[in-house]
Amino acid sequence: MGDYRTRRLIWVLLAAAVMGVLIYPVRMRMLVSPPAYQLYRAVEALPKNKLLIVSCSWEAGTKGENAPQTEAILRHAFQRGLPVAIFGLNYAAGPMLAGDIAAQVAPEYGRKYGRDWVNWGYRTGGSQMVAGLARDIPGTIRQDVNKTPVDKIPVMRGVNNIKDVSMIIEITPSLTVPIFIRYLYGVYRTPIGYACTGVMAPEAFPYLDSGQLVGMLKGLTGAAEYETLIGHPAKGMAGMGPQSFAHLVVIAIILLGNILYLRERARSRRP
Amino acid sequence: MTPTHDAIGIWLAAVCTIAIYSILYRENVLFRLFEHILIGLATGYGAYIVVTQVLHPLWYTPTFEEGRWYDIFALLTGALFYTIFSRRLAWMSRFAMGVLMGLGAGLGIVGFITELAPQLQASFKPLNTINNVMVLVTVLTVMSYFFFSREHGRGLAASSRLGRWLLMVGFGAIFGNTVMARMSLFIDRANFFINDWAPQVKHLALWLWAHLT
Amino acid sequence: MAWRKALVLYAIYLAVALAAGGFLIIFSSPLLRFFQPIKGAAGDYRFWLAIAGSVVFWVGLFALMHRLPNPLKRRIITGATFLAGLYYVLEYYLPGHNQVLFFWRPAHGNPFTPLKQSVGYATMVVAGFSFFLAAINLSLVHARNLLRLRSGWYNSLAFFLAFIAMALFGLWSSYAPTARFGGLAVSRWHGYLFQEMYVPLNATMFSVLAFYIATAAFRAFRVRTAEAGFMMTAAFVVMLGQVPVGMWLTSSLPLHGPLSALRVEVMANWLLGVINLAAMRAVLFGVLVGYLAMSLRIWLSLERGAFFEQEL
Numbered sequence: 027m028g029d030y031r032t033r034r035l036i037w038v039l040l041a042a043a044v045m046g047v048l049i050y051p052v053r054m055r056m057l058v059s060p061p062a063y064q065l066y067r068a069v070e071a072l073p074k075n076k077l078l079i080v081s082c083s084w085e086a087g088t089k090g091e092n093a094p095q096t097e098a099i100l101r102h103a104f105q106r107g108l109p110v111a112i113f114g115l116n117y118a119a120g121p122m123l124a125g126d127i128a129a130q131v132a133p134e135y136g137r138k139y140g141r142d143w144v145n146w147g148y149r150t151g152g153s154q155m156v157a158g159l160a161r162d163i164p165g166t167i168r169q170d171v172n173k174t175p176v177d178k179i180p181v182m183r184g185v186n187n188i189k190d191v192s193m194i195i196e197i198t199p200s201l202t203v204p205i206f207i208r209y210l211y212g213v214y215r216t217p218i219g220y221a222c223t224g225v226m227a228p229e230a231f232p233y234l235d236s237g238q239l240v241g242m243l244k245g246l247t248g249a250a251e252y253e254t255l256i257g258h259p260a261k262g263m264a265g266m267g268p269q270s271f272a273h274l275v276v277i278a279i280i281l282l283g284n285i286l287y288l289r290e291r292a293r294s295r296r297p
Numbered sequence: 298m299t300p301t302h303d304a305i306g307i308w309l310a311a312v313c314t315i316a317i318y319s320i321l322y323r324e325n326v327l328f329r330l331f332e333h334i335l336i337g338l339a340t341g342y343g344a345y346i347v348v349t350q351v352l353h354p355l356w357y358t359p360t361f362e363e364g365r366w367y368d369i370f371a372l373l374t375g376a377l378f379y380t381i382f383s384r385r386l387a388w389m390s391r392f393a394m395g396v397l398m399g400l401g402a403g404l405g406i407v408g409f410i411t412e413l414a415p416q417l418q419a420s421f422k423p424l425n426t427i428n429n430v431m432v433l434v435t436v437l438t439v440m441s442y443f444f445f446s447r448e449h450g451r452g453l454a455a456s457s458r459l460g461r462w463l464l465m466v467g468f469g470a471i472f473g474n475t476v477m478a479r480m481s482l483f484i485d486r487a488n489f490f491i492n493d494w495a496p497q498v499k500h501l502a503l504w505l506w507a508h509l510t
Numbered sequence: 511m512a513w514r515k516a517l518v519l520y521a522i523y524l525a526v527a528l529a530a531g532g533f534l535i536i537f538s539s540p541l542l543r544f545f546q547p548i549k550g551a552a553g554d555y556r557f558w559l560a561i562a563g564s565v566v567f568w569v570g571l572f573a574l575m576h577r578l579p580n581p582l583k584r585r586i587i588t589g590a591t592f593l594a595g596l597y598y599v600l601e602y603y604l605p606g607h608n609q610v611l612f613f614w615r616p617a618h619g620n621p622f623t624p625l626k627q628s629v630g631y632a633t634m635v636v637a638g639f640s641f642f643l644a645a646i647n648l649s650l651v652h653a654r655n656l657l658r659l660r661s662g663w664y665n666s667l668a669f670f671l672a673f674i675a676m677a678l679f680g681l682w683s684s685y686a687p688t689a690r691f692g693g694l695a696v697s698r699w700h701g702y703l704f705q706e707m708y709v710p711l712n713a714t715m716f717s718v719l720a721f722y723i724a725t726a727a728f729r730a731f732r733v734r735t736a737e738a739g740f741m742m743t744a745a746f747v748v749m750l751g752q753v754p755v756g757m758w759l760t761s762s763l764p765l766h767g768p769l770s771a772l773r774v775e776v777m778a779n780w781l782l783g784v785i786n787l788a789a790m791r792a793v794l795f796g797v798l799v800g801y802l803a804m805s806l807r808i809w810l811s812l813e814r815g816a817f818f819e820q821e822l
Contacts, residue, residue, distance in 0.1 A: 300698065300701060301701035301705050302705065302706070305702070305706075306701075306702055306706035309702060309706040309707060310705075310710040311710075313706075313710045314711075314714045317714040318714060329662065329665050330668050331711060332665075332715075333652075333665040333666065334669070334711065335672075335711040335712060336648070337668065337670065337671065337672025337673040338703060338704075338707060338708040339708065339712070340644070340645050340676075341674065342676050342677075342680065342704065343641060343644075344641070344642065344645050344677050345676065345677045345680030346680070347638050348681065349681065349684045349685075351634065351638035352635070352639070355635050355638070356639075361552045362551055362552070363551060364547035364552075364557055366547070366557055366564065367560075367564070369561050369565065370564060371632055371635040371636055371639065373565065374632075374636050375635070375636045375639025375640055376639070378639070379642075379643065381643070382646075386576070388576075388580075388583050388587070389572055392587050392590055393636070393640075395588070395590050395594070396590050396591065396594045397594075397636065397637070398594075399591035399592060399594030399595040399808070399809060400595065400597070400598065402591075402805040402806070402809035403594065403595030403597060403598030403599050403809060404598045405801060405802070405805030405808075406599055406805050406806065407601075407602040408801075410602075413795070413798050420791060428780075431784050431788065432784060432788040432791075433788075434788075435784075435785055435788030436788045436789075436791055436792045437792075439788070439789050440796075443793075460792075461737065462740060463789055465738075465740045465741040466740060466744045466781060466786065467785065467790055468741050469740070469742065469743065469744025470748045470781055470782055470785075470786040472741070473747075473748030473749040473752075474748060474752075476723055476727070476749055477749065477752060479720040480720050482720060483717040483720035485713060485717065486714055486717045
């Protein structure tokens with residue numbers, strides 16, 4: 027019973043900390059980490075005559091992290107006037123959710139669907155599909171989500187294979203980025219960017235160091251850093267206040283748990 | 298804002314969210330019901346997306362509208378998977394699975410080289426900075442920790458112990474990032490409650506107040 | 511003795527592959543003429559003849575193979591797995607255009623490379639067809655619950671209603687976007703189901719983990735050893751170093767110079783970018799070697815497991 031009370035108290039504290047900061051926002055300054063800055067610089071340097079592929083292999087479950095990342099990256103691409111193609115590998119909902127975000131953001135920069143960006147939709151096949159995509163993009167993709175053949179979409183004109191792609195940014199909660207690293211960077215040296223959930227970030231640092239990834243966004247903080255860099259604070263920055271206080275609560279909980287544990291241990295050792 | 302994010306949509310989302318969060322209070326019928334609704338919606342969504350974005354444009358249109366009759370073999374190969382439901386014919390599903398797995402395995406052998414080579418190269422940095430020395434020492438000591446082919450002598454045991462310490466730092470970083478990730482997901486839902494649902498509750502409360510008093 | 515037997519077997523597979531390759535090269539022109547799209551498509555009788563012929567051929571082939579003894583069936587499956595994997599291995603390792611392997615410089619490049627897109631395309635479509643296995647399995651489980659009115663049968667009913675509604679409105683809004691149902695556009699129904707039910711349900715299900723990780727941290731994260739203390743310190747530094755409040759805590763320290771190393775975000779970036787990087791790289795080496803071993807085992811059908819051990 028006591029254990030249940032403790033659990034609920036922790037949950038109430040956590041919810042109160044997060045919701046309290048959402049109701050009374052706290053303005054905080056965000057410093058940018060090197061991986062986010064590297065990704066920003068890589069996108070800044072992209073040529074405008076090649077396609078930027080944004081692979082949105084994420085689901086509604088990780089919307090809290092991946093949606094702000096997708097919005098920040100798409101904003102940057104639309105700001106710079108880069109031609110963008112969205113698609114998804116692992117999860118069926120990803121391209122649709124990303125497409126909704128793009129449809130909201132693109133008009134702010136005067137970008138039109140078909141002329142400046144396209145949504146290829148969901149594709150099965152994993153590694154084999156990516157390996158085939160490198161050879162022949164129109165032949166592999168064929169149609170967009172609106173069933174328009176890709177050869178009739180203006181933004182896809184001149185895009186034949188991976189050499190016509192400037193970069194691929196993979197936004198995902200799962201470990202699908204090695205597919206792009208192995209079969210696109212490894213064979214064709216296509217630059218790969220990565221926007222992942224916080225859980226996957228530590229495992230991706232070796233790829234960042236070896237140059238197999240040009241940059242990385244880590245979870246919601248990564249989105250906040252990118253928004254800072256593009257000068258458009260949005261959901262990422264708005265989440266930093268609650269994130270900060272949630273971390274403080276967790277740290278306090280861990281310390282409290284250890285203090286209680288040490289006290290219990292000292293008590294049990296007393297004769 | 299999508300067109301369905303109106304009052305009805307927001308209340309629907311709020312009911313769904315509260316139903317799932319009810320598990321935090323205790324196991325209950327509402328949570329189980331909405332959990333099954335989620336599974337049904339996910340399965341239905343996956344089915345219709347595969348039909349409209351994969352099978353129709355990539356198989357039906359080329360086969361029946363462009364005359365690529367040989368694409369029928371894709372349907373016939375895919376149909377082999379469904380023989381798994383028959384004990385007598387189940388071996389055919391293993392044939393189809395074997396081909397797919399063989400393709401994946403062949404690609405995996407290729408991927409091993411293209412993924413490993415840059416990692417090996419990046420491990421051997423010039424030892425002119427403390428960070429580079431730390432990277433090399435950490436890689437070697439952590440690898441020695443996982444070396445089980447021989448009994449750890451004194452040297453290997455010391456290296457393995459250091460590797461374990463450094464691995465703990467990595468695990469701490471993973472734990473910290475995991476906490477960060479989970480909290481972000483809750484922040485998204487809390488944001489929905491505060492910024493989307495709370496105004497609807499306020500409208501409803503005002504409406505009720507206006508009509509009942 | 512077993513390895514000799516395996517060697518003979520793979521030699522036979524390679525011989526079959528070479529024979530098939532030779533056949534394809536010799537008869538490439540007539541084969542290419544045969545496998546051409548039929549212009550009239552579904553309106554042309556020759557199209558339906560070709561479809562019928564393909565179905566008869568395929569069913570006949572598998573009916574014939576079905577009559578073979580089980581060991582031979584197993585060999586066929588092993589051979590098909592091996593040949594499928596052999597394609598990508600040869601495509602990567604054989605020299606391409608302007609490349610040399612020892613003294614061999616192929617005049618027209620790697621013959622397997624042009625097929626890469628077709629193989630990827632075929633895999634995509636076959637994987638798409640196999641999706642419904644999951645849906646059928648789930649439906650069978652819930653149908654059993656519903657028909658036998660087991661405890662919680664209403665949950666299974668809810669599953670079916672949600673499944674049918676989402677699939678129906680999804681397909682309907684895709685193929686007849688202007689259609690209406692119950693006074694609302696079908697796309698709106700689909701929007702309510704997807705944006706206002708599926709997305710919040712999925713997002714909330716994952717977000718519950720935030721609470722569980724908080725209680726897990728309270729109950730299980732005990733600093734019993736120095737190593738655990740090390741891990742906890744690293745976790746705290748990483749947690750604080752990636753959020754503004756942590757950056758604010760050490761904001762009085764300079765951004766450059768030796769004291770900047772004590773800033774929490776600098777420490778966090780160092781822990782992640784040096785120690786964690788190297789530790790994860792070491793783990794990655796092991797993972798990659800295991801990945802190669804697993805790939806080889808699957809390619810050569812050496813793998814043992816529930817699926818592979820099923821009786822034919």
